[in-house]
Amino acid sequence: MTDRTRRIVTLAMPWLAMAVFLVVWELACIVFDLPEIILPRPTKVFTVFVQRIDILLAFCWDTLWTTVLGFAIAIAGGVVLGVLIGASPLIYAGLYPLLIAFNAVPKVAIVPILMIWVGVGALPAVITAGVISFFPIVVNVATGLATIEPEMVDVLNSLGASRLEILRKVGIPRAMPYLFASLKVAITLAFIGSVISETVGGNRGIGFLMLSAGARNDTPTTFAGLFAIAIMGVAMYAVCVLVEKRMTRWAFRGQLVS
Numbered sequence: 001m002t003d004r005t006r007r008i009v010t011l012a013m014p015w016l017a018m019a020v021f022l023v024v025w026e027l028a029c030i031v032f033d034l035p036e037i038i039l040p041r042p043t044k045v046f047t048v049f050v051q052r053i054d055i056l057l058a059f060c061w062d063t064l065w066t067t068v069l070g071f072a073i074a075i076a077g078g079v080v081l082g083v084l085i086g087a088s089p090l091i092y093a094g095l096y097p098l099l100i101a102f103n104a105v106p107k108v109a110i111v112p113i114l115m116i117w118v119g120v121g122a123l124p125a126v127i128t129a130g131v132i133s134f135f136p137i138v139v140n141v142a143t144g145l146a147t148i149e150p151e152m153v154d155v156l157n158s159l160g161a162s163r164l165e166i167l168r169k170v171g172i173p174r175a176m177p178y179l180f181a182s183l184k185v186a187i188t189l190a191f192i193g194s195v196i197s198e199t200v201g202g203n204r205g206i207g208f209l210m211l212s213a214g215a216r217n218d219t220p221t222t223f224a225g226l227f228a229i230a231i232m233g234v235a236m237y238a239v240c241v242l243v244e245k246r247m248t249r250w251a252f253r254g255q256l257v258s
Contacts, residue, residue, distance in 0.1 A: 040220040048220040049227060055209070060228050062204040063194050066122050068236075070129025071190040078134050078186075079179065082141025086175065087167055092142065103135040107193060111200040125197040125205060132193035133186035140182035144175025180244035187236045191229055 022042045029041045036044065049056065085092045107128060114124040148171055156166050198207025206225050213221035
């Protein structure tokens with residue numbers, strides 16, 4: 001297989017897999033005669049998506065900006081805390097158990113508390129998106145820093161490098177691939193956080209739209225909202241991949257394809 005053919009196949013595979021999935025879904029609805037309220041056909045969902053695109057875009061915009069803002073806050077806080085934890089064994093020993101305990105708390109349980117504190121609206125969605133995407137960033141940045149080879153540290157120390165210089169010139173660049181790996185996971189979690197907040201007690205956003213549609217037994221609109229979330233998630237994931245390739249090109253390796 002030539003490189004050109006391999007690239008074409010690689011680009012075509014996601015679309016082919018999606019097409020197969022939708023065809024199987026459509027056939028299952030027809031063969032088993034599933035009621036629309038239980039599982040609408042993809043063609044029906046697509047029709048509703050097109051018919052209500054203006055409404056979906058308005059609610060998607062609310063979800064998108066709250067998600068991106070919460071994600072940005074999580075990056076800022078996660079990188080700073082991850083560097084501190086990864087660079088200091090004492091801070092690691094003191095804070096890591098607290099982070100584990102905090103991450104174990106179901107995020108849906110904190111949304112009502114946030115609404116008591118800050119009220120109903122966009123702010124709880126921003127905070128929930130940031131909180132739910134914070135942990136992977138901290139862990140991956142800390143891991144990237146904490147796994148520097150002791151031999152490399154010894155060599156740099158023998159050359160007169162200070163601890164700060166080792167962190168700045170070796171540790172942080174080494175942690176960059178770990179950071180971007182966490183961002184690709186965290187952005188999808190951020191969408192989950194925003195939608196959870198909008199569903200539990202929001203008054204805007206795609207989660208609120210889906211909740212309202214579900215209350216009217218409007219299953220096609222609910223699925224159209226799910227499709228909209230999926231599209232936004234894939235788009236933001238692609239942005240993270242693009243930035244990753246530009247900033248950590250040195251970390252990519254060729255892959256053997258049989």
